[in-house]
Amino acid sequence: MIYTVKQLADLSGVSPRTLRYYDEINLLKPAEVNLAGYRLYKQTEVDRLQQILVYRSMGLPLKEIRQILDQPEFKIETALHKQQTQLLKRRQEIDELLLLVDQTLAHYKGEQKMTNEEKFELFKQQSWQENEEQYGEELLKKYGEDVVKKAANKWSAMSQTDFQTKEESEQELLRKLKKYGQQPELPSDLAKQVFLLHKKWLQYSWQEYSSQAHRGVAEMYILDERFSEYYEIRVGKNAANWLRDIIKFYA
Numbered sequence: 699m700i701y702t703v704k705q706l707a708d709l710s711g712v713s714p715r716t717l718r719y720y721d722e723i724n725l726l727k728p729a730e731v732n733l734a735g736y737r738l739y740k741q742t743e744v745d746r747l748q749q750i751l752v753y754r755s756m757g758l759p760l761k762e763i764r765q766i767l768d769q770p771e772f773k774i775e776t777a778l779h780k781q782q783t784q785l786l787k788r789r790q791e792i793d794e795l796l797l798l799v800d801q802t803l804a805h806y807k808g809e810q811k812m813t814n815e816e817k818f819e820l821f822k823q824q825s826w827q828e829n830e831e832q833y834g835e836e837l838l839k840k841y842g843e844d845v846v847k848k849a850a851n852k853w854s855a856m857s858q859t860d861f862q863t864k865e866e867s868e869q870e871l872l873r874k875l876k877k878y879g880q881q882p883e884l885p886s887d888l889a890k891q892v893f894l895l896h897k898k899w900l901q902y903s904w905q906e907y908s909s910q911a912h913r914g915v916a917e918m919y920i921l922d923e924r925f926s927e928y929y930e931i932r933v934g935k936n937a938a939n940w941l942r943d944i945i946k947f948y949a
Contacts, residue, residue, distance in 0.1 A: 700729075701739045710747055725764045726750060745774060752781055756788075864902040871895040876933045879940055884947050893948040896941065909949040916945035 707714045720726035721737065726747055728737035739747075746767060753763045766772065804810045871892060878888050900915070901907055919925040919938040929937035 699741070701744065703737050703739075706739050706744070706747070709744070710751070712747070712751070720747075720750070720760075723760065723764070725760055725767075749774065749777060756781070756784065860902065864899060867895055867899050867902075871899060872929075872932050875929070875937060875941060878944070879934055879937060882940055882943075884943065889944045890948060892941070893944050896945065897949075912949040913946055916942040916949070 701709065703714045703717050706712070707717060717726065717737075721728060726743060729740040729743055730738050732738060749767060750760075750763055753766065754760075758766075766777075801810065801812055804812075874888060874892050874895065878886075878892055883889065897907065897912065900912065904911075919929065920942050926938040929941060933940075
């Protein structure tokens with residue numbers, strides 16, 4: 699079956715304006731444009747639109763969705779299995795969050811007691827899992843299974859106070875790194891503060907501190923674009939380079 703913009707919009711619930719925008723950014727091109735200038739969509743485009751909407755509902759930006767769908771090895775069946783796994787994981791996270799809210803409500807109603815550690819345990823687990831999914835493979839290759847396992851155990855045993863202090867340390871690190879970027883200079887008091895904050899932040903999960911390992915982490919920030927992007931989004935362009943240079947100087 700062939701669909702016009704209006705027909706595909708009615709079918710999918712996506713506005714005609716959005717479909718035209720998807721065409722403009724090469725996310726969803728029509729199968730053809732007829733002599734009258736109407737965009738026409740066939741089954742391939744219908745299936746691609748469904749994938750776009752699934753990925754959008756999962757929070758992915760349009761640019762990333764286009765990169766995924768345009769991969770030569772992309773297969774809808776494989777993508778659906780992966781999406782199913784991710785959505786089941788999200789459902790489990792929502793269920794766990796609902797349970798936490800229920801337990802907290804019961805605590806405030808006086809029906810059960812809840813420690814401060816229990817209030818934050820779920821968030822600690824989620825934070826570690828996110829880190830593991832994003833960087834786990836690289837960390838295993840670089841430091842080995844034993845080191846990563848010890849780090850996970852130390853993270854799990856972290857108190858609520860330590861966890862909160864760790865988060866505050868990272869925010870302070872980002873603020874000072876941004877300030878440093880306005881006038882990068884080595885050595886400087888501000889650069890040393892950034893270094894000490896980053897060292898402190900690492901030691902919350904590291905079993906033992908090593909200057910050599912610290913320098914290795916700094917290099918990974920440059921070599922792996924995911925690490926670079928993490929700091930550039932929060933601080934600004936070249937942030938990962940500033941941090942690497944600071945660590946190499948002081949570590």
